[in-house]
Amino acid sequence: MIQLIADHIITPLGEGTENNLNAVLRGESCLRLHNEVHGEPVPEPFVGSLFEHLPQRQGFTPFESLCIAVAEPAIKQAGVDVSAADCIFIISTTKGNIWTSPADSARKIATFFGNNSTPVVVSTACTSGVTAQLTAYRLLSRSKYKTAVIIGCDVQTLFVVSGFQSFKALSPNPCKPFDAERDGLNAGEAAAAMILQQTDSPFSASAEHPWTLLGGSVHNDANHISGPSRTAEGSMRCLNDACELLLPDNLACISVHGTGTMYNDEMEALAIHRAGLEDVPVSGLKGIYGHAMGAAGLMETILTIHALNRGIILPTIGFSKQGTTYAVNLSAKPRTTEKHAFIKLLSGFGGVNAAVAWSRETVSEQSATTTLDNSCSIRIVNEIHISQQNDINNLYRSLGVNYPKFFKMDSLCRLGFVATELLLKECGDEIDVENTALILANHSASIQNDTAYQATIADPHSFFPSPALFVYTLPNIVAGELAIRHHLFGETSFYILEKETDLQPIIDATICSPDINSAIVGWLECTDKTHYEAHLKFVSKTND
Amino acid sequence: MNHMINKEELKNQIILALNLEGMQPADIDDAAPLFGEGLGLDSIDALELLMVMDKNYGIKFANKEESKAVLASIDTMAEYIDNHRTK
Numbered sequence: 250m251i252q253l254i255a256d257h258i259i260t261p262l263g264e265g266t267e268n269n270l271n272a273v274l275r276g277e278s279c280l281r282l283h284n285e286v287h288g289e290p291v292p293e294p295f296v297g298s299l300f301e302h303l304p305q306r307q308g309f310t311p312f313e314s315l316c317i318a319v320a321e322p323a324i325k326q327a328g329v330d331v332s333a334a335d336c337i338f339i340i341s342t343t344k345g346n347i348w349t350s351p352a353d354s355a356r357k358i359a360t361f362f363g364n365n366s367t368p369v370v371v372s373t374a375c376t377s378g379v380t381a382q383l384t385a386y387r388l389l390s391r392s393k394y395k396t397a398v399i400i401g402c403d404v405q406t407l408f409v410v411s412g413f414q415s416f417k418a419l420s421p422n423p424c425k426p427f428d429a430e431r432d433g434l435n436a437g438e439a440a441a442a443m444i445l446q447q448t449d450s451p452f453s454a455s456a457e458h459p460w461t462l463l464g465g466s467v468h469n470d471a472n473h474i475s476g477p478s479r480t481a482e483g484s485m486r487c488l489n490d491a492c493e494l495l496l497p498d499n500l501a502c503i504s505v506h507g508t509g510t511m512y513n514d515e516m517e518a519l520a521i522h523r524a525g526l527e528d529v530p531v532s533g534l535k536g537i538y539g540h541a542m543g544a545a546g547l548m549e550t551i552l553t554i555h556a557l558n559r560g561i562i563l564p565t566i567g568f569s570k571q572g573t574t575y576a577v578n579l580s581a582k583p584r585t586t587e588k589h590a591f592i593k594l595l596s597g598f599g600g601v602n603a604a605v606a607w608s609r610e611t612v613s614e615q616s617a618t619t620t621l622d623n624s625c626s627i628r629i630v631n632e633i634h635i636s637q638q639n640d641i642n643n644l645y646r647s648l649g650v651n652y653p654k655f656f657k658m659d660s661l662c663r664l665g666f667v668a669t670e671l672l673l674k675e676c677g678d679e680i681d682v683e684n685t686a687l688i689l690a691n692h693s694a695s696i697q698n699d700t701a702y703q704a705t706i707a708d709p710h711s712f713f714p715s716p717a718l719f720v721y722t723l724p725n726i727v728a729g730e731l732a733i734r735h736h737l738f739g740e741t742s743f744y745i746l747e748k749e750t751d752l753q754p755i756i757d758a759t760i761c762s763p764d765i766n767s768a769i770v771g772w773l774e775c776t777d778k779t780h781y782e783a784h785l786k787f788v789s790k791t792n793d
Numbered sequence: 794m795n796h797m798i799n800k801e802e803l804k805n806q807i808i809l810a811l812n813l814e815g816m817q818p819a820d821i822d823d824a825a826p827l828f829g830e831g832l833g834l835d836s837i838d839a840l841e842l843l844m845v846m847d848k849n850y851g852i853k854f855a856n857k858e859e860s861k862a863v864l865a866s867i868d869t870m871a872e873y874i875d876n877h878r879t880k
Contacts, residue, residue, distance in 0.1 A: 416840060417857065476836055653833070656814035713848045716840035717811070 255327035297436035298539040312345035319440035332363035341381035341401040342543035370745035374597030378546015387758035401547035402440040412719035424509030429572030437539025441547035465605030466490040467740040469732035477516035483602035484520035494606040501588035507533025518573035536567030599729030621761040635783040659698035659721035668783035686740035686768040851879030
């Protein structure tokens with residue numbers, strides 16, 4: 250089983266998990282109006298929860314420094330040797346770095362702690378913090394690794410704030426999750442770390458209250474790259490999967506995304522309704538911390554665990570009057586519970602949704618064994634390789650496909666689109682839309698499009714951040730575009746890695762998920778419009 | 794307003810901003826709806842059109858409802874630009 254053995258969080262409210270929990274229960278928040286982000290003036294003021302000073306370690310970016318600052322106390326508390334060959338570092342971030350590959354940052358962070366294993370960066374937009382937990386769960390269950398240090402971190406920049414402003418997604422006030430008067434989200438930044446270990450006995454973990462990660466799933470809406478599904482397809486599937494991992498009577502609460510935007514909260518309420526969970530208490534923390542992006546999933550999981558250790562369901566600050574079509578069981582005040590299991594749910598750009606289930610069961614059928622398939626192998630059905638000798642737009646035209654949206658996509662998505670069309674040409678009919686996963690990776694994230702977006706905000710006298718460019722500043726959008734194109738409701742994950750072969754252990758572990766039968770996997774790299782490479786495979790699972 | 798907006802110029806700006814590959818101004822009907830049917834634009838395109846209005850004509854909208862009516866067609870956009878442009 251996979252257990253939590255240590256954690257730590259650093260937020261603008263303070264340092265340490267217990268300190269933050271106390272502040273949350275006192276009703277504190279750091280959401281306030283800002284005219285600048287860490288020294289960069291922002292033309293339109295915004296409400297956010299920002300650090301007054303970011304840590305700055307010599308030779309490291311602020312993002313890397315914050316990752317180290319949050320991981321250090323957790324590692325110390327865990328008392329494990331993170332330099333061991335069976336320990337892996339997993340980083341969850343969206344735009345922690347913009348101009349440096351997060352894979353390079355991850356390597357620097359792992360090296361700082363004496364770890365030589367190949368680190369993994371999970372980049373699935375706002376769901377990264379939950380996907381990172383799931384990736385750790387799978388790798389600890391089905392690879393050589395026994396210990397995972399998971400770090401979730403993001404720092405705000407003019408780049409990100411202006412992008413959300415171009416999407417008209419930011420509220421001019423502290424956000425009001427699920428409330429009738431909600432009008433947008435707040436920018437946030439934070440760092441969170443958790444250390445997970447594979448243990449054979451429920452009593453071997455060092456923690457006072459051993460919490461067990463039971464697994465989870467990722468599902469795409471196959472609907473839109475930025476707008477939440479009007480039918481909550483992905484989120485509802487994630488909730489259904491998570492419920493199968495738990496004993497329903499133990500479910501204390503669902504920790505939701507609850508960004509405070511009209512569409513997200515409406516979608517989550519619908520997902521909860523469709524999953525038949527409307528009576529289960531729900532809580533969301535964005536009214537305190539804003540949206541801490543890559544840190545959110547880990548931070549919100551850790552705070553929920555510590556609150557449940559005290560028998561408390563966290564309050565949803567900012568909520569006062571039901572404002573969703575389907576009511577959810579919310580309260581702006583802390584509530585008490587004797588139950589000790591919960592679901593952490595998130596959604597993000599790229600139409601992606603993710604949930605994990607946690608339980609503090611000491612002994613139970615559910616937590617005693619992993620829910621992954623015991624052993625399975627992969628059969629390669631088809632394989633495609635595209636290099637920069639091929640002109641992508643010409644390849645698209647030669648396909649004879651009419652998909653007008655192709656020309657709105659950034660280069661990475663166009664590359665993925667053409668490669669997938671060619672890959673699936675002969676096996677299109679075989680695709681099982683419910684159980685086919687997209688597991689993609691590269692090294693440069695979305696650098697080509699990041700450069701294009703930056704050009705729209707570089708000149709303060711001609712400051713027109715482009716929403717159509719901003720949405721593609723997340724590399725996982727390509728997986729979302731492919732899910733829409735091929736109507737795939739399965740997992741869509743994107744990893745940022747040093748090299749293509751680093752993806753193989755992730756593929757091998759992911760394919761053991763019981764809800765995955767086949768997958769489109771591989772490498773999609775695009776550093777600029779003339780330098781790109783695609784190597785994709787369509788694989789199917791064969792249970793041994 | 795002494796100079797009325799040239800609808801062809803507006804259409805060119807839209808084609809450029811939305812990457813409507815292969816489309817000519819003549820392909821866009823002045824009165825046809827831009828969203829849903831018609832050009833089949835989506836919510837990100839709407840945000841991009843708001844940026845076209847701001848960048849080229851100095852027009853900002855206070856709320857989504859107001860902008861929705863304005864972005865209905867080329868005719869409604871042109872009329873609003875003629876009455877509200879600041880540049």
